[in-house]
Amino acid sequence: MSATGRLDRIWIKRFHRGPMDGVERAALRVGRGLDGNANQGGRRQVTLIARGRWDRVNEALADDVDPALRRANVLVSGIDLAHTRGRVLRLGPCRLRINGETRPCERMDEAWPGLRAALDADWGGGAYAEVLDDGEIAIGDPVRWEAPAEA
Secondary structure (H helix, E strand, O other): OOOOEEEEEEEEOOOOOOOOEEEOOEEEEOOOOOOOOOOOOOOOOEEEHHHHHHHHHHHHHHOOHHHHHHHOEEEOOOOOOOOOOOEEEHHHOOEEEEEEEEOOOHHHHHOOOOOOHHOOOOOOEOEEEEEEOOOOEOOOOEEEOOOOOOO
C-alpha cells in the first residue's frame, strides 16, 4: 500500500438517487459528511473509490467507464483502500476513519451492464468513512494514511 496519493475527483449527490455532481472543492463536517450531500451522519458519511481499482474495473469491462457511475463521493489515486477498516486517511487538511467496505448494489448494473460484478471482489466498490475533522478538500489535495499513533 503506497503511503501517499492524490485527491482526483469529488462528487456531491444533492438528493436521494440524484445525479453525482462533480465539484472542484467541498466542505467536510464532523459527524455529518460533505456539505450539500444527501447522505448525512451515521458511519457512512463519505464514500471513496481508488483509481487503481477503478482502472481494473475498466479492464474487466473492456471500456472506459466514468467513475461517477460508482456513485462515490471521492476518487483517490496512489493509495489502496482494500482491507483498511479502522485506518485513518488524511484528505488534504481533514481526516476520515474508514468504517468498512462499500458493497456494490443493483444500481451499478442500472448505470452500466456488468459493473456490479466487476466491483464485487476484494473491496472493489471502495470504502465508506466518517469525518473526523471539519475543513475543505479540493481536487489535487494530497492523500495519505495516518500512522496509528496520529489517529
